[in-house]
Amino acid sequence: MEASFLEDLACETARAVYAYCSHVGLARPLDVVVGKNPYGDTTLEIDRIAETEARRVIEEAKIPCVFISEESGESIVGEGEPQLVVLLDPIDGSSNAARGMSLYGTSIAFARHKAGRLSSDDIVAAAVMNLGTGELFSAARGCGARLNGRRIISSGATDIHEAILALDASGALRQVDRVLPALRLVRDVRRLGSSALELCYLAAGCVDAFIDFRGDNTILDLGASLLVATEAGAVATQFDGGPIDCILRPVGRLSLLVAGNADLHDELRRCLARQSAGGSTEA
Numbered sequence: 001m002e003a004s005f006l007e008d009l010a011c012e013t014a015r016a017v018y019a020y021c022s023h024v025g026l027a028r029p030l031d032v033v034v035g036k037n038p039y040g041d042t043t044l045e046i047d048r049i050a051e052t053e054a055r056r057v058i059e060e061a062k063i064p065c066v067f068i069s070e071e072s073g074e075s076i077v078g079e080g081e082p083q084l085v086v087l088l089d090p091i092d093g094s095s096n097a098a099r100g101m102s103l104y105g106t107s108i109a110f111a112r113h114k115a116g117r118l119s120s121d122d123i124v125a126a127a128v129m130n131l132g133t134g135e136l137f138s139a140a141r142g143c144g145a146r147l148n149g150r151r152i153i154s155s156g157a158t159d160i161h162e163a164i165l166a167l168d169a170s171g172a173l174r175q176v177d178r179v180l181p182a183l184r185l186v187r188d189v190r191r192l193g194s195s196a197l198e199l200c201y202l203a204a205g206c207v208d209a210f211i212d213f214r215g216d217n218t219i220l221d222l223g224a225s226l227l228v229a230t231e232a233g234a235v236a237t238q239f240d241g242g243p244i245d246c247i248l249r250p251v252g253r254l255s256l257l258v259a260g261n262a263d264l265h266d267e268l269r270r271c272l273a274r275q276s277a278g279g280s281t282e283a
Helices: 003-027 045-060 094-098 173-185 195-203 219-231 262-276
Strands: 033-036 042-044 065-069 073-077 084-092 105-112 123-130 136-140 145-147 150-152 164-167 188-190 209-218 235-237 253-259
Touching: 003 045, 003 105, 003 123, 003 136, 045 065, 045 073, 045 084, 045 094, 045 105, 084 094, 084 195, 084 219, 105 195, 105 219, 123 195, 123 219, 136 195, 136 219, 145 195, 145 219, 164 173, 164 195, 173 209, 173 262, 195 209, 195 219, 195 253, 209 219, 209 262, 219 235, 219 253, 235 262, 253 262
Parallel strands: 065 084, 164 188, 164 209
Antiparallel strands: 033 042, 065 073, 084 105, 105 123, 123 136, 136 145, 145 150, 209 253, 235 253
């Protein structure tokens, strides 16, 4: 299957989730807790609703696949030998959704199924929908990234002093000193409450860089948006500068340092490395 076909299928899935969740959101509250997912996080009713709708679209495509969701774990969809691995985060930014903030999204990524080790490098197509606004980000490996069908390119800003940085420090604000050197130098900081959308806005040039030092997000959370960001031209590594080669099965966790271009990424990495080494952080 062509990557472009899979991108279209990811977009179809995201649109269906958006349409259904928009209808449900008008009918009842979004903050009803219905349990915990296999990874120990709280599951809201909207998480379940989004997953059910996404799975329906994938089932109707009649492509046998391994379906891995943040809410229900791993299962098989369709009959026959799996051709794809589907990675789904039904809702990223559940707290925003529960509080009525229009910054929460659903992420779908497709990887080709193969024997042996599967990693983030095997993801070939993806879509991320902001369910609060209807913005649809998508990408196919080797074919670029799009916002509502129009090509997007990440920021070309190279001066760290002019950079706007998105930061995910949820649950780890006491450790924020790990990134203080960068925070002291950048022009401004954003904290949106959805890492998937932060990476997509980076892809569109709305922010210049993104940091998550916690090592807590999974490839289900960020696999789709990472493909969008890198296809838009962004440079992405682990927080320590190492390559991203996150295992899909079992689901791996990762930290991130992402910038709109290689020069800014290198500058941020040097800044953070000086902190790790205990050196000066003055510009």
